[in-house]
Amino acid sequence: MINILFCGNSGVFDGILTCMLSILKRTETSEPFRFFIYTMNLQDIDEKYQPLTLQQISFLESVAREYNPENIIERKDVTALYNSEFRGCPNEQCYCSPYTLLRLFADLVPGMPEKFLYLDADILANRDIMLLYNIDVSKVEYAAANDHYGKYLINPFYINAGVLLFNMNLCRNTGLFKKARELIKTKKLMFADQSALIRSTTKKKLIAQKFNDQKFLHSWTVLRHFSRRLFYFPYPHIANIKQWDVTNVHKIFRYFNFDDILLEYVYLKEKFKREKINEC
Template identity: 35%
Template sequence: MNIMFCGDSHAEDGILITTLSLLKNTSTPLHFYILTMHAEGYTAFNQQAFRLIKKLLKEKDPNNTAELIDCTELFKKEPPRANMETRFTPYAMLRLFADQLPQIPDRILYLDDDIIVRKDISDFYNQDLTNIELVGVLDFWGRFFFHNIHTHKPFDYLNSGVLLLNMSEIKKTQLFAKVREKMSDKKMLLPDQSALNKLATEKKIAPRCYNEQYRLRPDTKIQHFTTSFRFKPYFHTLTVKPWDIERVHSVLKLHEYDDLLKQYTELRSQLKRA
């Protein structure tokens, strides 16, 4: 199973937790591709954290692999100029350079760093991708506000935190190249996600269980700890990340992942000195 992550040093805790969850729930070999870069005001994903993650993969299965890929020069050549001053994190754009990286395989699953894999996802990963650019789950809130009239579907706005990518098809349609160009020219809310939804013509919508963005349900296979809205006791946004264990317990009342978070707590100190 090929997995792609993107991020700077702030992504290290989340990717470690996601790694532990994948190791727990995956029986086939795992191949990680972590995309990072050096940029002013940011610190790249560090080698110590990468070595720890690679060590955990190899301990589980010698066939597991990991590669840390520096995308600095690619980013400099095609920066998202129109979106550099927004709340957008430029590291999220790095996945859009996957078509320029020869080591990225044709089938790869992109995951945000605030993801926990709860159950086996082999059926999702191995689904037929004939004539499909990407597969994702509807954005829990965005589906009500954003719509592409060309798809002829009432709901079609995908959350980009979990995306199964068909790189051969993406290269053929030049989807990522078109998205990079749009992000350079037009300022957008959630720019990479919005551009992907606008420009992807061959996308497939997967069941909610593969990217649960609101609250844990019995069939959840992937839980995404994204910012959400709550209406009680008053309307407010809510953001709780997996590595904020105290708030996972106190705010979300969630103990489903205590075994994984215990492992993470024991390993966390090694992120900077592995």
């Protein structure tokens, strides 16, 4: 099994769907995928913090199985873990959302494999994911690429935590996740989970930027991460264009090589809406 982890609420459904599609379309392997999704219900904090629904999970699995009948989606509700560990912590209202903290439960969630790839939902695969997944992490806690801006503004080895290839055996031995959770619970951190992971790391492998390209798309880019980025024209500003915003992917980025993925996404999104209406 090739093991992939996503985290989020019902609002990241489009991101998970497009990212999953890109992986399935760009990867040539007969080995099945197992997609773990950590989710939770925090509607008492914000009404939009609803967990991914069973209908959404079922639809994602039906899509995945079109590519390989052995592909699996596993939904993990970690609401109880969150309430026990992070409820009311200094980073609950962090720069993104509380859902960015959920990957820090990987050592507490039953059934997690010894090796898995964590991905933010705002990512598209441009090339075969096995180029990344087959990297040897047997002697490190994880492999990660530089943060595009952090490597200039903070330090040359500063990593972006949107793409992390984990070796769970060593992570458990060093207490990586436990140490990171303690930081989340006790200190207000600029980038919450990312800062906590970096500060708790014993040993990591720095991999090429092509495995987490946050600004550019090249022919050699393996994963294009649609994170916030700085634009200089028509005036300096920061924009947060996601891959499911098909119009701006074309208009602003002028990317057309993902059109096979995005065309299928648009079709599937409409199909999901129709199925949802029919069930009501």
